[in-house]
Amino acid sequence: xxxxxxxxxxxxxxxxxxxxxxxxxxxxxxxxxxxxxxxxxxxxxxxxxxxxxxxxxxxxxxxxxxxxxxxxxxxxxxxxxxxxxxxxxxxxxxxxxxxxxxxxxxxxxxxxxxxxxxxxxxxxxxxxxxxxxxxxxxxxxxxxxxxxxxxxxxxxxxxxxxxxxxxxxxxxxxxxxxxxxxxxxxxxxxxxxxxxxxxxxxxxxxxxxxxxxxxxxxxxxxxxxxxxxxxx
Numbered sequence: 001x002x003x004x005x006x007x008x009x010x011x012x013x014x015x016x017x018x019x020x021x022x023x024x025x026x027x028x029x030x031x032x033x034x035x036x037x038x039x040x041x042x043x044x045x046x047x048x049x050x051x052x053x054x055x056x057x058x059x060x061x062x063x064x065x066x067x068x069x070x071x072x073x074x075x076x077x078x079x080x081x082x083x084x085x086x087x088x089x090x091x092x093x094x095x096x097x098x099x100x101x102x103x104x105x106x107x108x109x110x111x112x113x114x115x116x117x118x119x120x121x122x123x124x125x126x127x128x129x130x131x132x133x134x135x136x137x138x139x140x141x142x143x144x145x146x147x148x149x150x151x152x153x154x155x156x157x158x159x160x161x162x163x164x165x166x167x168x169x170x171x172x173x174x175x176x177x178x179x180x181x182x183x184x185x186x187x188x189x190x191x192x193x194x195x196x197x198x199x200x201x202x203x204x205x206x207x208x209x210x211x212x213x214x215x216x217x218x219x220x221x222x223x224x225x226x227x228x229x230x231x232x
Contacts, residue, residue: 068186071179075172082168089165093158100151103144110141 117134124130 068179068182071175071182075175075179078168078172082165085165086162089158089162093155096151096155096158100148100155103148103151107141107144107148110137110144113137114141 114134114137117130117137120127120130121134
Protein backbone atom coordinates (compact mmCIF):
# COMPACT_ATOMS: atom_id res chain seq x y z
CA UNK A 1 0.00 0.00 0.00
CA UNK A 2 1.36 3.42 -0.95
CA UNK A 3 1.63 6.42 1.39
CA UNK A 4 -1.10 8.17 -0.62
CA UNK A 5 -3.47 5.28 -0.02
CA UNK A 6 -2.64 5.21 3.70
CA UNK A 7 -3.29 8.95 3.99
CA UNK A 8 -6.59 8.50 2.18
CA UNK A 9 -7.60 5.70 4.51
CA UNK A 10 -6.65 7.55 7.70
CA UNK A 11 -8.47 10.71 6.60
CA UNK A 12 -11.57 8.78 5.61
CA UNK A 13 -11.34 9.87 2.00
CA UNK A 14 -12.93 6.73 0.62
CA UNK A 15 -13.58 8.42 -2.70
CA UNK A 16 -9.83 8.72 -3.21
CA UNK A 17 -9.43 5.02 -2.46
CA UNK A 18 -12.13 4.21 -4.98
CA UNK A 19 -10.35 6.35 -7.56
CA UNK A 20 -7.06 4.57 -6.92
CA UNK A 21 -8.78 1.20 -7.19
CA UNK A 22 -10.37 2.24 -10.48
CA UNK A 23 -6.92 3.07 -11.84
CA UNK A 24 -5.72 -0.40 -10.92
CA UNK A 25 -8.71 -2.02 -12.59
CA UNK A 26 -8.13 -0.06 -15.81
CA UNK A 27 -4.63 -1.55 -16.06
CA UNK A 28 -6.03 -5.08 -16.17
CA UNK A 29 -7.39 -6.53 -19.36
CA UNK A 30 -10.78 -8.19 -18.84
CA UNK A 31 -10.00 -11.01 -21.25
CA UNK A 32 -6.76 -11.82 -19.40
CA UNK A 33 -8.69 -11.93 -16.12
CA UNK A 34 -11.26 -14.32 -17.55
CA UNK A 35 -8.55 -16.65 -18.89
CA UNK A 36 -6.68 -16.59 -15.60
CA UNK A 37 -9.89 -17.21 -13.66
CA UNK A 38 -10.60 -20.27 -15.78
CA UNK A 39 -7.07 -21.56 -15.23
CA UNK A 40 -7.29 -21.07 -11.45
CA UNK A 41 -10.81 -22.47 -11.26
CA UNK A 42 -12.25 -19.39 -9.53
CA UNK A 43 -15.29 -17.35 -10.49
CA UNK A 44 -13.57 -13.98 -10.35
CA UNK A 45 -10.08 -12.67 -9.79
CA UNK A 46 -9.01 -10.50 -6.85
CA UNK A 47 -9.56 -6.78 -7.26
CA UNK A 48 -6.62 -5.12 -9.05
CA UNK A 49 -5.00 -8.41 -10.14
CA UNK A 50 -2.14 -8.15 -12.63
CA UNK A 51 0.03 -10.87 -14.16
CA UNK A 52 3.23 -9.08 -13.23
CA UNK A 53 2.19 -9.04 -9.55
CA UNK A 54 0.59 -12.49 -9.45
CA UNK A 55 3.28 -13.81 -7.14
CA UNK A 56 2.20 -11.29 -4.49
CA UNK A 57 -1.33 -12.64 -4.25
CA UNK A 58 -2.30 -15.45 -1.90
CA UNK A 59 -3.45 -18.46 -3.87
CA UNK A 60 -7.06 -19.63 -3.44
CA UNK A 61 -7.56 -22.39 -0.88
CA UNK A 62 -8.23 -25.18 -3.38
CA UNK A 63 -6.98 -28.77 -3.32
CA UNK A 64 -4.29 -27.72 -5.81
CA UNK A 65 -2.93 -25.07 -3.42
CA UNK A 66 -3.41 -26.51 0.06
CA UNK A 67 0.14 -27.06 1.28
CA UNK A 68 -0.32 -30.15 3.43
CA UNK A 69 -2.63 -31.66 0.83
CA UNK A 70 -0.01 -31.18 -1.87
CA UNK A 71 2.81 -32.54 0.30
CA UNK A 72 0.72 -35.61 1.12
CA UNK A 73 0.23 -36.18 -2.60
CA UNK A 74 3.97 -35.79 -3.22
CA UNK A 75 4.93 -38.36 -0.56
CA UNK A 76 2.25 -40.80 -1.69
CA UNK A 77 3.06 -40.55 -5.40
CA UNK A 78 6.83 -40.61 -4.87
CA UNK A 79 6.56 -43.74 -2.73
CA UNK A 80 4.39 -45.46 -5.33
CA UNK A 81 6.75 -44.55 -8.18
CA UNK A 82 9.80 -45.58 -6.15
CA UNK A 83 8.20 -48.98 -5.52
CA UNK A 84 7.55 -49.39 -9.25
CA UNK A 85 11.16 -48.45 -10.03
CA UNK A 86 12.49 -50.94 -7.48
CA UNK A 87 10.33 -53.69 -8.97
CA UNK A 88 11.66 -52.97 -12.47
CA UNK A 89 15.26 -52.83 -11.25
CA UNK A 90 14.90 -56.12 -9.39
CA UNK A 91 13.47 -57.76 -12.52
CA UNK A 92 16.38 -56.51 -14.62
CA UNK A 93 18.88 -57.66 -12.01
CA UNK A 94 17.34 -61.12 -11.85
CA UNK A 95 17.39 -61.41 -15.67
CA UNK A 96 21.06 -60.41 -15.76
CA UNK A 97 21.96 -63.04 -13.18
CA UNK A 98 20.12 -65.73 -15.16
CA UNK A 99 21.82 -64.73 -18.41
CA UNK A 100 25.19 -64.62 -16.70
CA UNK A 101 24.74 -68.22 -15.55
CA UNK A 102 23.82 -69.21 -19.12
CA UNK A 103 26.90 -67.46 -20.47
CA UNK A 104 29.07 -69.30 -18.00
CA UNK A 105 27.83 -72.58 -19.48
CA UNK A 106 28.56 -71.26 -22.96
CA UNK A 107 32.08 -70.32 -21.84
CA UNK A 108 32.65 -73.83 -20.50
CA UNK A 109 31.58 -75.32 -23.84
CA UNK A 110 33.76 -72.91 -25.84
CA UNK A 111 36.72 -73.60 -23.56
CA UNK A 112 36.28 -77.32 -24.17
CA UNK A 113 36.08 -76.74 -27.94
CA UNK A 114 39.23 -74.64 -27.91
CA UNK A 115 41.10 -77.43 -26.13
CA UNK A 116 39.78 -80.04 -28.56
CA UNK A 117 40.61 -78.15 -31.74
CA UNK A 118 43.96 -77.14 -30.33
CA UNK A 119 44.81 -80.83 -29.86
CA UNK A 120 43.52 -81.73 -33.33
CA UNK A 121 45.48 -78.89 -34.93
CA UNK A 122 48.68 -80.10 -33.26
CA UNK A 123 48.16 -83.73 -34.37
CA UNK A 124 46.95 -82.83 -37.84
CA UNK A 125 48.74 -79.60 -38.77
CA UNK A 126 47.85 -79.99 -42.45
CA UNK A 127 44.08 -79.90 -41.80
CA UNK A 128 43.01 -76.26 -42.19
CA UNK A 129 39.50 -76.95 -40.88
CA UNK A 130 40.85 -77.69 -37.41
CA UNK A 131 42.86 -74.45 -37.36
CA UNK A 132 39.90 -72.44 -38.58
CA UNK A 133 37.56 -73.88 -35.95
CA UNK A 134 40.21 -73.26 -33.30
CA UNK A 135 40.37 -69.55 -34.17
CA UNK A 136 36.57 -69.25 -34.35
CA UNK A 137 36.12 -70.81 -30.93
CA UNK A 138 38.83 -68.66 -29.42
CA UNK A 139 37.12 -65.53 -30.78
CA UNK A 140 33.73 -66.71 -29.50
CA UNK A 141 35.25 -67.47 -26.09
CA UNK A 142 36.74 -63.97 -25.92
CA UNK A 143 33.36 -62.39 -26.83
CA UNK A 144 31.59 -64.52 -24.22
CA UNK A 145 34.02 -63.40 -21.51
CA UNK A 146 33.49 -59.74 -22.48
CA UNK A 147 29.70 -60.27 -22.37
CA UNK A 148 29.89 -61.77 -18.88
CA UNK A 149 32.07 -58.87 -17.69
CA UNK A 150 29.55 -56.39 -19.11
CA UNK A 151 26.71 -58.16 -17.32
CA UNK A 152 28.61 -58.07 -14.05
CA UNK A 153 29.31 -54.35 -14.45
CA UNK A 154 25.64 -53.76 -15.24
CA UNK A 155 24.67 -55.68 -12.12
CA UNK A 156 26.99 -53.50 -10.04
CA UNK A 157 25.49 -50.37 -11.60
CA UNK A 158 21.99 -51.57 -10.76
CA UNK A 159 23.02 -52.08 -7.15
CA UNK A 160 24.38 -48.53 -7.10
CA UNK A 161 21.06 -47.26 -8.47
CA UNK A 162 19.18 -49.09 -5.73
CA UNK A 163 21.47 -47.55 -3.12
CA UNK A 164 20.85 -44.09 -4.56
CA UNK A 165 17.12 -44.72 -4.57
CA UNK A 166 17.27 -45.21 -0.82
CA UNK A 167 17.63 -41.42 -0.56
CA UNK A 168 14.10 -41.13 -1.91
CA UNK A 169 12.84 -42.70 1.30
CA UNK A 170 14.91 -40.24 3.33
CA UNK A 171 13.43 -37.34 1.36
CA UNK A 172 9.94 -38.72 1.97
CA UNK A 173 10.62 -38.84 5.70
CA UNK A 174 11.83 -35.23 5.64
CA UNK A 175 8.65 -34.12 3.87
CA UNK A 176 6.52 -36.04 6.35
CA UNK A 177 8.35 -34.31 9.19
CA UNK A 178 7.54 -30.94 7.60
CA UNK A 179 3.90 -32.02 7.29
CA UNK A 180 3.79 -32.94 10.96
CA UNK A 181 5.23 -29.57 11.97
CA UNK A 182 2.75 -27.73 9.75
CA UNK A 183 -0.16 -29.72 11.16
CA UNK A 184 1.01 -29.05 14.70
CA UNK A 185 1.25 -25.33 13.99
CA UNK A 186 -2.20 -25.36 12.39
CA UNK A 187 -3.74 -27.07 15.43
CA UNK A 188 -1.94 -24.66 17.74
CA UNK A 189 -3.21 -21.61 15.83
CA UNK A 190 -6.75 -22.98 15.80
CA UNK A 191 -6.55 -23.57 19.54
CA UNK A 192 -5.07 -20.11 20.08
CA UNK A 193 -7.92 -18.32 18.30
CA UNK A 194 -10.86 -20.43 19.42
CA UNK A 195 -13.36 -18.93 21.87
CA UNK A 196 -16.36 -19.90 23.95
CA UNK A 197 -18.81 -17.49 22.34
CA UNK A 198 -20.45 -18.23 19.03
CA UNK A 199 -20.29 -15.48 16.42
CA UNK A 200 -24.09 -15.25 16.31
CA UNK A 201 -24.21 -14.56 20.06
CA UNK A 202 -21.36 -12.11 20.13
CA UNK A 203 -22.17 -8.47 20.95
CA UNK A 204 -21.99 -6.22 17.89
CA UNK A 205 -18.92 -3.99 17.75
CA UNK A 206 -19.34 -0.22 17.83
CA UNK A 207 -18.90 1.53 14.50
CA UNK A 208 -17.52 4.71 16.09
CA UNK A 209 -15.74 5.34 19.35
CA UNK A 210 -14.59 8.43 21.19
CA UNK A 211 -11.77 10.19 19.37
CA UNK A 212 -12.90 9.36 15.83
CA UNK A 213 -12.59 12.37 13.54
CA UNK A 214 -15.34 11.29 11.18
CA UNK A 215 -18.41 9.08 11.10
CA UNK A 216 -18.16 7.78 7.56
CA UNK A 217 -18.42 4.03 7.23
CA UNK A 218 -16.22 2.14 4.81
CA UNK A 219 -18.16 0.02 2.36
CA UNK A 220 -17.57 -3.68 1.79
CA UNK A 221 -15.88 -2.89 -1.52
CA UNK A 222 -13.52 -0.48 0.26
CA UNK A 223 -12.57 -3.13 2.81
CA UNK A 224 -11.98 -5.76 0.13
CA UNK A 225 -9.88 -3.32 -1.87
CA UNK A 226 -7.85 -2.48 1.24
CA UNK A 227 -7.21 -6.15 1.99
CA UNK A 228 -6.24 -6.77 -1.61
CA UNK A 229 -3.75 -3.90 -1.48
CA UNK A 230 -2.22 -5.30 1.73
CA UNK A 231 -1.84 -8.61 -0.10
CA UNK A 232 0.34 -6.91 -2.70
